[in-house]
Every structure is written in structure tokens, then in C-alpha cells.
Amino acid sequence: MRDQIIDLISTAANLDKAMVSDILEIPPKADMGDYAFPCFQLAKTLRKAPPMIAVEIAEKIGDVDILDKLEVKGAYLNFFIKKDLFVKTMIETADVDNFGSSTMGEGKTICIDYSSPNVAKNFHVGHLRTTIIGNSLYKIYSKLGYNVERINHLGDWGTQFGKLIVAYKAWGSKEAVEKDGVAELMRLYVKFHEEADKDDSLNDQARAWFTKMEHGNEEALDIWKWFVDISLKEYKGTYALLGMEFDHYLGESFYRDKTADVVKRLQDANLLEESQGAQIVNLEEYDMPPCLIMKKDGSSIYATRDLAAIFYRKQRWNFDKCLYVTGQEQKLHFAQVFKVVELLGNDWAKDSLVHIPYGLVSLEGAKLSTRSGNIIYAEDILLEAIDKVKGVIAEKNPDLENKDEVAKIVGVGAILFHDLYNQRIKDVSFKWDKVLNFDGETGPYVQYTYCRCASILRGIDYNADAAIDYSLLLDEEAIALLKEINRFPQVVKDAAEKYEPCVVARFAMDVAQSFSRFYNADRVNVENAALRNARAKLVDMTKRTLKDALDLLGIQCPEQM
RNA sequence: GCACCAGUAGCUCAGUGGAUAGAGCAAUGGCCUCCGGAGCCAUGUGCGGAGGUUCGAUUCCUCUCUGGUGCACCA
DSSP states (O other): OHHHHHHHHHHHHTOOHHHHHHHHHSOOOTTSOSEEEETHHHHHHHTSOHHHHHHHHHHHHOOOTTEEEEEEETTEEEEEEOHHHHHHHHHHHHHHHTTSOOOTTTTOEEEEEOOOOBTTSOOBHHHHHHHHHHHHHHHHHHHTTOEEEEEEOOBOOSHHHHHHHHHHHHHOOHHHHHHHTHHHHHHHHHHHHHHHHHOTHHHHHHHHHHHHHHTTOHHHHHHHHHHHHHHHHHHHHHHHHHTOOOSEEOOGGGGTTTHHHHHHHHHHTTOEEEETTEEEEOOGGGTOOOEEEEOTTSOBOHHHHHHHHHHHHHHHHOOSEEEEEEEGGGHHHHHHHHHHHHHTTOTTHHHHEEEEEEOOEEETTEEOBTTTTBOOBHHHHHHHHHHHHHHHHHHHOTTOSSHHHHHHHHHHHHHHHHHHSSOTTSOEEEOHHHHTOOSSSSHHHHHHHHHHHHHHHHHSOOOTTSOOOGGGOOSHHHHHHHHHHTTHHHHHHHHHHHTOHHHHHHHHHHHHHHHHHHHHHOOSSOSOHHHHHHHHHHHHHHHHHHHHHHHHTTOOOOSOO
């Protein structure tokens, strides 16, 4: 149908088909006809006023059998396609495009580095963002046919472990760490900083311990390994709650024997220079501060390990892209590291290394801070949300089976959806009443809509294979819903291109809203079997679309809630 | 000081080089003896400011104001 329109216009206006196709890519406003042709795009090329062009083309096209009417409105040519033909095309296209598999990413590999918590630190509301966004990107790229490697680049190496060891030896105990886990490690870490503010020599001790770790000191490594194991166990609990997994836990420590190679490469390329006792790559030429490679005590730093990780990943997976989902405050760091890779003669670094920043999370307007106690842990948020859902279920649907399972799906879904609904880059001010609100633009609303679809289909006689009488779906609400559903394939591509899960989240919301209007306007369970079947087809398509869209966000759909 | 990011309705946020800039929250009023009321419908003086490019700018450019973040031995 779209092709027919393009034929019509290109013949009538004597224009290149590709050009007409491009112009038709601009989506028409919802109530402005089934296809709108914005002629102002041609104004420059043809040196005529847009309305003139519209009128001319309209006259040449005249009466065509697929069109209901043709209307010139300002600089737009609006095509009103015969509605039943339009509906038929929409349904058939969606059946293939929405629910078929994409081959767009076939043979391509994408590495996503996300979540990557710092060992021995609490997994708080800020870490939740990278985890949720990264997981959604994994789903989106997988849907497009890419092979995706999910990498958890744990912050399990670095000077902070020197600090922790010093603190543990001075103020900690085995019993306390075993009892309170990460919370105790966190306490020790905070204690260290308080003391180090008064006594700078503690920092030197910490560096010394880290240097011991780098040189394979057994005592240091035993303690370190213990801390890592304790932390990892807690993180995995949170991932399980979120329903997420990783393909690889390759923390910074994994690269500790690979940093020497990085240093050698840089030396060989003559990029390394000494500055204030440390080894750096000068990036002045690129308007950036130098990239620190080796500290004055000879130990590695995170940039070194990031470089090692890039080379390792490139060699192991030969990725087309490697994405880093971290806070926007690390933007400069990644710009520096990527530039260094490029300077080593790797042209691929330019396009394939991508930092995906997200905005800062604050708490009720104040900065997150462990020291002042202004912090919320990821697990607490999830559990709180699940609890709230239990309350709502008890009130609205007390007879529901598997309440706990549903509460988990809906509660976690609420948190995920809330986090993915806005653009990544926006700063987030965490507010309990927002997060725990389930009305309006929320995950539970979309899930609720899904449940309604499921409920309708459960309760009626519906033959999914019967031929549809398209002329029965010509009302405004049905067509609006169909148009919405048909956007799905493009939405997924846009989301992938922009690295923005919110595009999918917004889409899911739009579909849910369109469905609700349809639901209120058109009864599905009617006597007339043909009408019932036609509408049920729409319900079925909505249901599948919502499920697939939410799945791309890492959110599940209960059949009842 | 330099750099990066953001500024759209009371609040939280979508959106676009072009038709009348949209949702949700909050508020008020309404909705089917009928498929799930976590729903639907109605009510809106808003693109931080000033220039510029353009037939047309909320969108692109410059300056400016406000907020956030970063700027070597933390990650």
C-alpha cells in the first residue's frame, strides 16, 4: 500500500521514488489522514511554494481506487486510503514485522559492560540504573538478531582494597564481616576515610597493601578474595530478584596480569611519558587532560585495566561494538581511554567503543551519601515495591492465585519501568511516592492492560485462524490502536540506534493507552461472531505486542494481577 | 577558570526544521444494570533570555542566565 502511494506520487510529480519514500518517512500526525505527504520538503528542490506543489500533485493523481479521498491542507497532501484496505494492510504487516525475527544484527557481536558494581560497596539506587539500562539494551539488541555478551566488569581491584585491608586489620573482625557482609565492609571503608582525613599516612599504607596485592602477596590476596566472594553473593541475590543474568563476570582483577602488556604497547608506540613521577599519555592535542596509566608507585589504575579489557574483548569476541553503561560523570574518563586505544593505531575504536552515560541519582533532592546515611539500597526498593503490590492485590483481587509471584513481577516491573521511562541522561531525584505509584504512566498500568487483554481472550470464543472481516474494524479507536501497534519494529530500531530503552517504554505506554480507549469504546464479547473475532484479533495483537515490548525492558507480564 | 550535560504546563517528563507543542501526577466534574475502575472522558495563558540562519526555529548556530557533573595517582 505504501509502495502504491509512492508510485502514485512519483509518477504524478515526476519525482524520484527514493525521494518520495524519504518524505513519507516523516510520520503523519495522528488525525491528519492515513498518510500525509509534506510537500514543503520539495519546495526547495522545485523552487515552488509548498501549497502549489500539493495542489499540482493532487490534480495529477485524481481518482485512484485505493484512495477514499485526497485532500490538500496547507503544505500537506493527505491521502485517505480506503479504510478496510488500510486495516487489512496494517494487520498483515504487523503479523509479520512485529512478531517475526529480525536479521538486522546477524553475525554481529555487541559487548555490553554494565552494572559493574564496586566490590565491598553497597548496591544502591544508583547502581540500579546501569543494571536496568544495560539489561534492556541486551534485550533490544538480541531482538534485532545481534549476538550480545553481557559483561559485569566488577570493580574488584584497586587501591580501595588496600584501604579496606588497612581498615579491616585496624578496626574489623572476621566475625563482624561474616555476619554483616557488605554492610560491614562499607562501615570499614567509611571508617578508613574518617581516620585518613586525620592521618595521611594511612593512605600510604593503603597504597602499600594494594601494591602487595599487585605483586601477589598471599595474605593480601586471601583477604581480598574473601571480600570479593562476600560481595558477589549479595549482588547475585539482587540480580536474581531483578530476573537478570550475566554471561561473564570479568572484573578488573581479571586484567591484572594483562596491564603490563598495555604499558608495553604504549611504550612501543612512544606514547608514554613521565609526569610527576607517574606514567601518562599526553592528550593535550585533543583538548583533554592526560590519561594516567601507571601511578608513581608503579601500580595500575582503572584506565590501564579498562584498556586491557578492551584489547581482551576485541580479541576474544571481535565485537562490532562495545558499550559502557556508566554514569555521565565518567564521560571524560572514557573519552580518554577510547582516544588512547585509537592512538595505538586502532581505527575501529572511533565507531565501536561507545560510552552510554546516564544521569545522576539523588535522593529526595540531596546527594547520595553513605556517610550521611542518605542512601537507599536496591534490594530495599525492590522489596518495598513488592510489598506495596501485595497490599494492592489484597485490596483489589484477594482471590488471586500465586499472589507472591505476581507481586514480585509487578513490584519489580514498577521499578524497572520507572527507571526506563525517561531519557537516560536526565538526572533522577528518587522519590518514594513516585516509585510506588501504580496509576497512570507506570509499569503496573501496562501490565494491567496486558491482563485485561488476557482476561478478554480467556472469556470469549475466539478463533485465531479464522479470516478477519476488516470492514468491521473501521472505527477511530481500532484504527488508532492498529497504527500504534505497527510502530513496533521501527521503535526497536530507534531504541537500538539511540541506545535508549525509554523509546520502547514510551511505546508500550502508547499501546496500552490506545488499547484502553479501544476497550472503552468497543465491546469485544459480542453476539456477532465475525465482529467478535475481528476485535479479538486486535486484542490478541495488543497482548503479544505489550508482552514483547515489556520483555525488552526486562519486565514480565502476569496473566492476572 | 575550562569542558560536558540539562532547562518545555503547578510537579515529573515526552516531542518535532513545518499543520492546533503532547502525556502522567495533583485538582474539579463526569462514565457503561455489559469483557477487570491499577480504567475511560472533560477542563491547560507552557518551549529560561537575547540575537542569528531559514519561506518557516521550541528544534540548528552564537552569546547569556540557572542547575548538575567532570578536570592525574579513587572507580
